[in-house]
Amino acid sequence: MTRHQPLIALVGNPNAGKSALFNAITGARQKIANYPGVTVERKSGRFSFADGRPGELIDLPGSYSLDPTSPDEAVTRDVVMGCQAGERQPEALIIVLDSANLDQHLVFALELLALGLPTVVALNMVDLAERDGLTLDAARLAADLGVPVIPTVAVRRKGLTELAAALDTVILAKQAPQAPLGEPDMRARRRRAETIAHAAIVSQTDSRRWTDRADGVLLHPFAGPIILFALLFVIFQAVFSWASPFADGLEAAAAALSDLASATIPEGFFRSMIVDGIIAGVGSVVVFLPQIIILFFFILLMEATGYMARAAFIMDRMMAGVGLSGRSFIPLLSSFACAIPGIMATRSISDEKDRLTTILIAPLMTCSARLPVYTVIIAAFIPQVAVGPGIGMQGLVLFGLYVFGIIGAMVVALVLRSTVAKGGASGFLMEMPKYQLPRITDLALGLWQRAALFLRRAGTIIFAVTIGLWLLLTYPQVPAGSSMSQSEYSAAGRIAGVLEPVVAPIGFSRDIALALIPAMAAREVAVSALATTYAIDAPDEETEALALGERLAGRWSLPTALAFLAWFVFAPQCISTIAVTKRETNGWKWPIFMLAYLFGLAWVAAGITFWTATALGL
């Protein structure tokens, strides 16, 4: 039985509290998908009318008008006008207005009302407006707009019943807006919006007092950046230290699962595939879940409070230096944990060229998967000596690798902006919202959705890729009694044979070439791959790393080790990043470009390191 469910769209300016209203109406009954062909999220959810009939609510991207300036705004226009592929035209609209910013938000509302769809207006955040000394006459507004106007406070679920009832009435009556509203251009609409807003305002006092006071400190030319960097420091600390017990737990769980599978599945193809392929491969990516959740907790918190726009404001000048804008700051920051959420976060960048450049340099931010590789090599080759009070040589090298990545990213951004991503200097026009207290349930919901998205990816793309890599490493199988190891004899081993002449000039042996192949799944796999190659059988990771360090110190020269570090600063050794890039850029062109330029850079960087170190007699 398929019952016709009316489709209702939530529309409004950015910062109208649309998403909070959407969460309040639909609760956890939400579905996030993509509109076909574009990287714009389609957020939909179920709700019920007063009599229990179900309806579908979609949360359209916040827009300023039906004349789009970004892919997000284009989707909003196409959906409300009924010409978005794969979407029916909504039966009714809920226009969400910020009560404290009526004259601005009514401009878009007037344009939407002229479409003639049954409409209800949600006069949202009335509580904040009242706190700021603003009293509004909803009845007067309803009379002027010709549609029902319902005062709502999304975060306290106020006005939701009334909203559903009003919606029911306008849908049943197929009630189009009643006042003549066909204002042809934006200036005329703006004048009209101001008239209507002023008529609806009963009394007002100076608003934004709290926001102005906070901005006085947070946007202060000296205190502002210091506060931002202190906050970033806390976030980094949290991502790396709070996450480790959970990551250890997940690792232990993966190990237990693989023991269980080994014990229950008979030896052979399936056991090897499940234990060595799936559990090991997917497990190595899922381990990053705690870090990603902590990172997103801070990012969602910064977004919900309104601080994110201020962080972008402070960083804009520096980003402008390499042809980007403040909007690229958050995606790049996220990439220090993992490039996958970083690249996904580029969706908020409205300029296409800016977005592309940000995606292409995101893998140069030192993600946490590089840390295990760096740690092993540094411990084995860099002496533990102090170069200054409290500054150790090893820590300095690690810090240098981070800086190396950032400088590389800046240079690449500059080059890309004047070549493949050429375009006019991007602007940085951004509304700075009022500061707000975040709502815990909205944060929790957001975190849950990010985690689910990441796990779904681990369960699909990464799953498939790890099986592919496992096949390469397992077949053909080494004949009994051969002196070759399985990894040397396998298809991957033969590929390493082909790679060897390519990487020999930069100081890499065949063993290293062989370790680089499984490390395509995730960089830190290089550690266990090297351990396998040098036949280390250690009971746990720490002893493995320690034993591996000793073995490497005996076999690699210092120039080779330094070249190996330089390689990992640039090499795109993460199939998941490539897969996400393919999805976010809608094609194979840019992921292939990314692979080529990063491998090229990695080769050159490792080469220069190797040749210089050799020439210096290290």
Added chain:
Amino acid sequence: MLLDQLPTGQRAEIAAIDWSVLPSDEGKRLRALGVDEGASVSIRHRGIFFGRDPIALSIGRMTVAIRRAHARAITLREPKFGAEAAE
């Protein structure tokens, strides 16, 4: 006077905007935010120490960040002295 020269905290009315020097999307976005001829604006904050760029503009009940390069496309009516004291 151009917008980027307006002293912080002082209110002024926009006399003209040279749309031709703004990228078309940027112009559209400016208009959508109400930054248009006749609008009354003031500068709330300037960016961090080097360059003091971008600037945070107060328009209506909003604060909008804009780069100085684009603020230079906006010409202001000379403010009437004395009228500012009330702000």
